[in-house]
Amino acid sequence: MARIRVSVLGPARLEVDGVPARLTPLTTRLLVRLVAAEGEPVPVRRLHRDVWALDDDGPRQSQRRRNEVQKRVLELRRALDPAQRGDAARVLRTEQSLAAPVPETAYRLVLGPEELDSSEFTDLVNSALLAAPASAADRLAAALALVRGRPLVEAGDEDFARPLVRRLAALHETARRQLIRSRMELGRHDLALPVAERMARERPDDQDVADLLGALRARLRERHGRELLRQPFPGGTDLVVVRGDLFDQADANLVVGFTDTFDTATEQDLVISRESVQGQLVQRLFGGERRLLDDRIQAGLRAFTPLRTERPQDKPRGRRVRYPLGTTVPLAVDGRRVFAVAYSRLGNDLVARSAPADLRASLDALWPAVARYGMYKPVAVALVGSGLARIVELDRTQLLLMIVESFAAHCRREPTTAPELRVVIRPADLERTDLSALGTYLRTSPPARALTGTSTDVGAGTGGQDTGAGAGEGGGAHGRR
Incomplete structure (x- = not known):
């Protein structure tokens, strides 16, 4: 089986066996639309409306819609299975939607967590929330490393993407806050600080984030104790x-x-x-x-x-x-x-x-x-x-x-x-x-x-006549260091 990796936590991309696939903008948008369905089948009519941003329900347009969608599906399948080993049929499935008055072709994208970054991200964060601090910190750091930007960015603010985007954004916020807490529990306030600083830059009006950042900095200053420089x-x-x-x-x-x-x-x-x-x-x-x-x-x-x-x-x-x-x-x-x-x-x-x-x-x-x-x-x-x-x-x-x-x-x-x-x-x-x-x-x-x-x-001298005050290191009756 080919190693397929779809990434939507940032600009969408597809890799097969570690090699980036080149997709046209419409095919990339089709991929994002199928990811947004979260494993559910999407009928051709809805795919065409969402991907092409056209709402053409005329009876004469059905064949054209089907042809345009099938062309992009074929391009995506070729990208998913360049060696024609059968992986495309496993990942991008053709089904019949029976929800409409007339049966309609639909397409379903089936990817495991190791094949889709948003699924891996979700699994890592959810498991971290139940883990001990060290395990949680490791999983949360791995999850946050997957994030390259706004999720499903090619979908813009479309209705079909909004639920998944909101859920991923909320999970991203939870992951960052929990990573800070886990690292604080481990005594690694220095590692928690950059996460809090980034949150504060992105959300300058969030008082909770500002308070968290202030508490972290105060704890770090307290940790240094008598340290003046490191x-x-x-x-x-x-x-x-x-x-x-x-x-x-x-x-x-x-x-x-x-x-x-x-x-x-x-x-x-x-x-x-x-x-x-x-x-x-x-x-x-x-x-x-x-x-x-x-x-x-x-x-x-x-x-x-x-x-x-x-x-x-x-x-x-x-x-x-x-x-x-x-x-x-x-x-x-x-x-x-x-x-x-x-x-x-x-x-x-x-x-x-x-x-x-x-x-x-x-x-x-x-x-x-x-x-x-x-x-x-x-x-x-x-x-x-x-x-x-x-x-x-x-x-x-x-x-x-x-x-x-x-x-x-x-x-x-x-x-x-x-x-x-x-x-x-x-x-x-x-x-x-x-x-x-x-x-x-x-x-x-x-x-x-x-x-x-x-x-x-150093050694050149500045004429300083600093002879100390008796708690230094040397001397005798006339000169005690």
């Missing part, structure tokens, strides 16, 4: 900027900046401030057990070669062994990793100092460790360098751009580093961070361009 990177990674606390990101690996000596001592704030990220790390993730953190860091540092060791008389407090900037120690904590990365130098005067080039090099060295040890979890990082680490050449916006650029450059080489880079900005820092600059950068920078740290003015 942007996909090439390779399946998302960049997310959130407002909040680094240590509240319980589902993510964390990046914590250290000095080149990896000091952890916070006693009397003489080496590392208790308010610094390192100080918070001890309290928030290690239960105040500084020695436990210190032992884990020192165990990890055995894999690295130190740069040098300071003399006690030169650096009487804190650790004296220095490591290269960019040295990254992965620490296992509660099923995730904390990446301790050295990006500033702790002077013998216990003041942490760094520079844009130091930060960029440290970030570039960080991501390979994240890719290797991060177990493909989201990775969260604060605005490293924004506190008392003395990177005064860059403001918070430039620091944010540098983090993003460095990560993007690495992901082009290693796209499976992490499913998400999450930059966490403290609420107090938001007013000094221009997220629109990041949005512009993401919108205008080609994904494949080489990011070197000198583009978008």
